[in-house]
Amino acid sequence: MKKTKLWQKDYNLDKQVEDFTVGDDYIFDADLVKYDCLASIAHAKMLGKIAILNEEEVILLEKELNRIIDLSENKQFTLLKEQEDCHTAIENHLTEHLGEVGKKIHTARSRNDQVLTALRLYYKDQLTDSIGLIDKIVESILTFIDNYGHINFPGLTHFRKAMPSSMKMWAGSFCDSMSDNRKLLEFSFDLIDQSPLGTGAGYGIPLDIDRKFTAQYLGFAKVQNNPVYAQNSRGKFESTIIHAFSQILFDINKIATDLLFFSKEEIGYVEIPNKLSTGSSIMPHKKNPDVLELLRAKYHVVVSYEFQIKSMMANLVSGYNRDVQLTKESTIKTFKISQNCMRIISLVFEQIKVNEENCKRDMTEEIYAIHEVYRLVEKGIPFREAYRTVSKKFF
Amino acid sequence: MKKTKLWQKDYNLDKQVEDFTVGDDYIFDADLVKYDCLASIAHAKMLGKIAILNEEEVILLEKELNRIIDLSENKQFTLLKEQEDCHTAIENHLTEHLGEVGKKIHTARSRNDQVLTALRLYYKDQLTDSIGLIDKIVESILTFIDNYGHINFPGLTHFRKAMPSSMKMWAGSFCDSMSDNRKLLEFSFDLIDQSPLGTGAGYGIPLDIDRKFTAQYLGFAKVQNNPVYAQNSRGKFESTIIHAFSQILFDINKIATDLLFFSKEEIGYVEIPNKLSTGSSIMPHKKNPDVLELLRAKYHVVVSYEFQIKSMMANLVSGYNRDVQLTKESTIKTFKISQNCMRIISLVFEQIKVNEENCKRDMTEEIYAIHEVYRLVEKGIPFREAYRTVSKKFF
Amino acid sequence: MKKTKLWQKDYNLDKQVEDFTVGDDYIFDADLVKYDCLASIAHAKMLGKIAILNEEEVILLEKELNRIIDLSENKQFTLLKEQEDCHTAIENHLTEHLGEVGKKIHTARSRNDQVLTALRLYYKDQLTDSIGLIDKIVESILTFIDNYGHINFPGLTHFRKAMPSSMKMWAGSFCDSMSDNRKLLEFSFDLIDQSPLGTGAGYGIPLDIDRKFTAQYLGFAKVQNNPVYAQNSRGKFESTIIHAFSQILFDINKIATDLLFFSKEEIGYVEIPNKLSTGSSIMPHKKNPDVLELLRAKYHVVVSYEFQIKSMMANLVSGYNRDVQLTKESTIKTFKISQNCMRIISLVFEQIKVNEENCKRDMTEEIYAIHEVYRLVEKGIPFREAYRTVSKKFF
């Protein structure tokens, strides 16, 4: 047992446990301060409406909460590890600056519904921003098509030359796909657009609160009535959101994979400009397409986040379980990674150039084989026979 | 090298390769025969419209394709491994029974768009059936609430007694969640409701075909115009569909987890009837809740299918890659597993009984602690102070 | 409620539940009959040793169990869905053919330890077979190197021409990697090589049984003493086994990806023979590398099985949970898929041809840039300066 005690010296027991439970929430919560303040303002106004706070108290709270938003936007509202999360930091700030009133703000709510509300407001903003980024991608693709859409090159099946394709057909496929992805984002937005504020710890609040008021004030489309569902939907909603982003990154993964091939030395359909390339530490001739490789790889990061949440939230009973707190990091990172990739892929479409000569060079005879078949079909020969006739030329 | 030859005796080289490439498609395709025939009828009519087939040929094809549907529904249209898939089997059948006309049916289409079309029609039917099953679950839950909704029991947070809940609140949460899941199914339906027929191998058909006609005839909401996107959306669409089902199974996983706890000997809020239980091979007293455990476990199977597809389809260039064929098994199994679980969970809600006594027994004093806090709040004591006052009773 | 009854007509309640709980075990268990019989023989002999069975009974049981093995090998011992699994079928068979003695075979064991034992014996055989298949792959690669190892071609970094590589260096990398994979298989074998027989349902057997005897008789390296660990290791052991196979398939995935690129029309370093290719239904010129694409894709199937098990077995209390039964399908399929791919990749190395001309064609000046740098280094110029000097030639 001596060894145990030696080891205990190295680690302060309580500090260790505290560090473990707090985790990195105090870092990730920087993005949530604004939303928690907005939700607290709505909550304070509602408490005023049902006479738990008086008019003056509501005004004080609103003013101070708005001040916190300003401080936060100027990076002057720092969250310390000791404060655990933004919710504690904000309540502490209010009590410190407003006294008694600060101690009243948590009436009729729990940290559980408070976190849910702040996150959902944040998600809605992130989804709206991301829809804007999709529009930007589509715009960049359309400009690319304006410039290069007319150029033909061999379309592939089984990674083998198949039939004539064109830059318009290729790039256009991602316009259509991104437009379907946009619908996924919109669907996710609508799905989560329900106010959890007032569901308390997950079993409602035994006071006569006005949930419609806060929902409307915060711009939610409706109230999420069932308090157990409010809790159980955490993780669930996140997984649908991350799935939506995984679809955007899937397309970006494919664009990157295509471009890595199109710009390979032996192919050369597309040129990656120097500013999207990096060098090698050892080979002086290298111009490496790191940007494309990273765009390809990031998809897998986001997919793993979806899987993490789907695995983590399973086999758990209803109601709040602390496990759910770990979904925060993966969701916030999904937004950051995805929006980054969305900005970069727009840049890529703006910067790449198509080499018409190289495209033409590869439009060889065999990719027109099917056209020959159809010429025979038009002469009345059944398709399968025409196919076999043309086939003999190649085997 | 002797060893190689010995080993080669055991395995016929060509047979081995053939087995490997064909896989189990000939088994999974049993469900697709009907949809491939329907799509072929639409295709034949369109070929008639653009004068590649004459009127008589169209009538012959339609009649024979309808006959195949009948045969298939009576399990008389068997697919052999040698036929590789249902598409080959159907074309072969047509040529065998109709001669020349059979050889014409594949004009202006490729197996690539043919598979996509059959799958999409099949998916649409599966999604519609599944929406019906969701309604059935909601109905079963509502009946459960009619019978037992009034009974209170302790709601949990952190797997610890927190505040009063009720069977209505608990079961109702799954009504709301299933109703959101229903929207996910509907969204998936709308997303995929675009006709790929006529996109050929992924680069269009160099003939003047009428894609709107086949789309309308088959009941698609629109034409999926871009042929590259038609190919690239395979895997993508499947992953959104499987995500939708994963959300349904997630709720079922939670219901099962809750019921496993509610029916534990020491808890006893809920009784699992004998017909939903199995015995032990060694312990004569056991009544095991296998059904609930399997409902819990199946979620993970479906989630793994989603990630299989998401991982498999990545890092691949645009256009058809054979890898995509492997998404068939996981998608078809997702439908079968999910619908099975949906039927069983309805049964479960119909069969379980709530034990009011046991529920009452556990409604102990501490779960009303928050009510006591609010009584102090109503007397004007700030929430945080009231909280601390009541807190002292417990620590 | 009318609707419910209508629906109930379609599905026989008990039948539905039975189908759901039995699942497909009766199919997968076909491979386990032999191992369950072997374990039952060991168990019978042990029961004889501790005088629960008399000598004659042991002989009868051993004889009949050996007969079942014979029947099973000749596909004459069929498992019916009603029998649920092979363990029930075998016990029933014994009772039917031997009367009273059959009813004694289950003394001092539970289906839980019985399943564990049969699976583990089966796993050990599968791992041994797979080690043999690795040796076969290495042998095929060495032959390939004998034939083509001397041919140089450009090695890639960032999917761009980097420095001279060779067929020996390329193929040799997979020899080394497969040899490390072999160690993973051996490690997995050693890890699971402990006898669970006698741990009963997971809490031991309250009789004085001889676990060392059965362990030795069955060829296990040791007894798995702790009965709770015996149960908890299910799923855990499987995940290590599947991880090992995922590493083999990862290499096969990379070989296939390399070969798909090496055999692309514009590259042509390697030729895929016709017998490893398939055609297109529409384009008469196509020669598609389906085999390679499927080899690439199968990796993802096996990885998804690993994650299925890792997700499914988590968040569960100690002791047998029925969920674990679902790990059977994914583990058995992992063996079948992996061994299939291992056989095919050997074939591939035996069948492909290297085109020396094409390889030489691409050995262009820039891939020797680093050599030029080192020539300057040898003249005394610091590396980083020499690098910059040579660099200027390319930018």
Next chain:
Amino acid sequence: MKKTKLWQKDYNLDKQVEDFTVGDDYIFDADLVKYDCLASIAHAKMLGKIAILNEEEVILLEKELNRIIDLSENKQFTLLKEQEDCHTAIENHLTEHLGEVGKKIHTARSRNDQVLTALRLYYKDQLTDSIGLIDKIVESILTFIDNYGHINFPGLTHFRKAMPSSMKMWAGSFCDSMSDNRKLLEFSFDLIDQSPLGTGAGYGIPLDIDRKFTAQYLGFAKVQNNPVYAQNSRGKFESTIIHAFSQILFDINKIATDLLFFSKEEIGYVEIPNKLSTGSSIMPHKKNPDVLELLRAKYHVVVSYEFQIKSMMANLVSGYNRDVQLTKESTIKTFKISQNCMRIISLVFEQIKVNEENCKRDMTEEIYAIHEVYRLVEKGIPFREAYRTVSKKFF
């Protein structure tokens, strides 16, 4: 196009691309500085041995590299985003402080083998530390067994009372499991214990370097000969390491799940001390087992990292691909998360108390049903009949 330009104002193009490619390596590399310096010392000595550096230069380099190690350990060697990674920062530092000699250190190596070497040395240390933490866990469990092992409580199957278990049997199962996990760590250590230094960018170094010397100097068990395998093993080795840790966290997940149940109010076999608990923001009576819930949840984070790498590295050609750089974060985080959980679970076993009364209370008659069966068996009644006789008492 106006919109594009507006948007471009918000983001500096080159800055954006730079930020995207650099990522967070400069943060994660803090842990690698020491290992890169050690490897650079070995490399310098080898360059001395083959007369590329003179004796004095080697001494200078060794001294300065040791100084960087010291600076780094005192947090005085900070890595800036502009420096991209520790390798650049170290080479720059050497050139700045030593002039010409600094420019020579990169002779005969590439950043590719340099990164591999630093990571592998770091991994080896992490694995060794983790083996120590496993020993610590086992020690804590043994102490727990010393104190409480004699106490019996009902073992569960199907989450239902099955047969008598004991704290010794329960906790002991994790000793055995951790001891098997230890073997997995040792295996991982042995697997990766091969020196990649000297493989350059993945195709060797065209100079006569002494790879055995650096391997021995750095304490590697052997040289990883094939340069292509050196590159291809990145991601692969990491996935085996993370798999090993996932197995440790799997056991911790199960311990936490068990303890969450054992300490539930209605069960009370185990008491979680206050210092391992947290409170609720709203319910004054709550004592929440956050520590256990987080220990349970962290498993899923690590599993998702394994999946991320397995998915990310697939479908890529041989040789360095930039995607691999993203495996750094998930691997380093796996070490940090796992070691944290390992320390905490030791604490948990040291802090929890077993409540003998509550355990005894639940040792009810039915869990001895199997004992009754065996009493009948000992009287000569065949097992299956005895089972049926006792069974009648319960149904």
